[in-house]
Amino acid sequence: MAVKSDADLAVEIAEGAGQVLLAVRDELIANGEEDQRAIAKAGDAKAQEFIAAKLREERPEDAVLSEEARDDKARLTAARVWIVDPLDGTKEFSQGRHDWAVHIALWADGDLALGVVALPGLGQVLSSAKPLALPARAADEALRFAVSRSHPSPLIRSVIDGAQGQDVPMGSAGYKVCSVLRGETDAYVHAGGQFEWDSAAPIAIARAAGLFTSRLDGSAMVYNQDDVYLPDLIVCHHQDRQAITDSVVKALALNG
């Protein structure tokens, strides 16, 4: 039998983990579970188990970096590393909301090679291998920024105000990047903390679709580093890059 392509495998895994997460949550709620931490914990564990088993079975040679597994650093000398967040937007998942995601990315030979984000609450899966056409951006309308519901940042508030934009709160880094691709927002600018698994798959999809992506200081998002802390990012249409980066520079000067 022919070996499944990485792109097909990533979609299969992201979709499958999404189904596992929906089923776990339904079952717990049907059994009367009201503790959101218990729902989040069960979701994280079951999705991690599903993804790890699939990767072990289908790509036993590859290294894996996951939010929910020990980082044994074998990945630092590997040619191929899967970077996964089994459940991004954990809080929103546990609250019964739809704005959460499963992230599956593949890093190969120095850069992101593939990203898949499943949005089980919407029944959608986005892949860098099949980029969506970018939604049109009306140049005269205020920029809509996807922002965190649970990690407010004074710096990001300043960036949005400086760009005369409006904020659209929602959970999950993957869901936010997909909101730009789905035309619900125009940009996602984040500061204050995140890890490689929070952004790897979403950034691969954003790049493939032709969005601008960078760190707040304008440098490239770099993955599979020893320290996986990757605290800030910009995702936007190229036409908005200047306005947003100007606002970031001013906000950094104001907020230190």
Ligand SMILES: Nc1ncnc2c1ncn2[C@@H]1O[C@H](COP(=O)(O)O)[C@@H](OP(=O)(O)O)[C@H]1O
């Ligand atoms: N200041 C911060 N420090 C660490 N992680 C952060 C963070 N802000 C956001 N994140 C992580 O980024 C993801 C999206 O967050 P948000 O919805 O608030 O934008 C979440 O991942 P998890 O749900 O996988 O933990 C969250 O933990």
Ligand SMILES: [Mg+2]
């Ligand atoms: Mg996450």
